Amino acid sequence: xxxxxxxxxxxxxxxxxxxxxxxxxxxxxxxxxxxxxxxxxxxxxxxxxxxxxxxxxxxxxxxxxxxxxxxxxxxxxxxxxxxxxxxxxxxxxxxxxxxxxxxxxxxxxxxxxxxxxxxxxxxxxxxxxxxxxxxxxxxxxxxxxxxxxxxxxxxxxxxxxxxxxxxxxxxxxxxxxxxxxxxxxxxxxxxxxxxxxxxxxxxxxxx
Numbered sequence: 001x002x003x004x005x006x007x008x009x010x011x012x013x014x015x016x017x018x019x020x021x022x023x024x025x026x027x028x029x030x031x032x033x034x035x036x037x038x039x040x041x042x043x044x045x046x047x048x049x050x051x052x053x054x055x056x057x058x059x060x061x062x063x064x065x066x067x068x069x070x071x072x073x074x075x076x077x078x079x080x081x082x083x084x085x086x087x088x089x090x091x092x093x094x095x096x097x098x099x100x101x102x103x104x105x106x107x108x109x110x111x112x113x114x115x116x117x118x119x120x121x122x123x124x125x126x127x128x129x130x131x132x133x134x135x136x137x138x139x140x141x142x143x144x145x146x147x148x149x150x151x152x153x154x155x156x157x158x159x160x161x162x163x164x165x166x167x168x169x170x171x172x173x174x175x176x177x178x179x180x181x182x183x184x185x186x187x188x189x190x191x192x193x194x195x196x197x198x199x200x201x202x203x204x205x206x207x
Contacts (some may be wrong), residue, residue, distance in 0.1 A: 016180040023184040027191050030154075035193050037147055039204060044139045051136020053207055058123070058145070063114045064204040067107050068196065072101035075193040078162070078186045088176040091167060097166045100189065105157045111152055113146075143204055151199060154192050161185050 008038045081096035118141075122129035125142050165185040168174040174181050
């Protein structure tokens with residue numbers, strides 16, 4: 001009886017196919033959300049091409065590029081952590097997850113300094129200086145703060161999720177036989193990376 005209870009507890013709430021399907025559905029809704037924002041950005045850019053062109057020159061391309069590299073590397077490390085887990089290498093899995101979390105933190109630090117410079121110059125939604133500029137400038141920086149801020153929130157959520165995965169790997173609750181939670185964490189992080197891959201050229205590179 002006790003043995004049956006232990007077996008039941010071992011398999012309780014573990015549905016890898018259902019978990020993956022749920023994560024893919026969630027990712028699909030996120031793509032729809034940011035896809036709609038990209039369309040809004042494109043429409044306003046079409047209507048205010050000169051203002052958007054001049055406003056984008058105020059952004060720091062170097063920081064944007066550095067953050068792009070950081071996210072690409074972090075996406076690789078989280079993928080490598082899944083491979084390490086599939087091979088049963090718990091120590092390497094933890095190391096790679098730790099590196100991913102550190103890179104995510106560095107991304108946020110860079111974003112903090114980038115936003116801080118804009119705010120220091122009075123460029124933020126609702127500021128007296130921004131409201132004195134053209135409608136195109138107001139729309140550009142409004143979308144910039146909203147979309148990069150929304151992405152930063154996704155970074156923080158991803159850090160919490162991967163941090164939770166890290167703890168469960170350490171507790172052996174995520175292991176070589178049961179690692180769908182780690183896979184889902186990796187999928188979410190790839191989504192965060194993918195969104196930034198579109199945000200970076202949209203705001204920083206397109207003239």
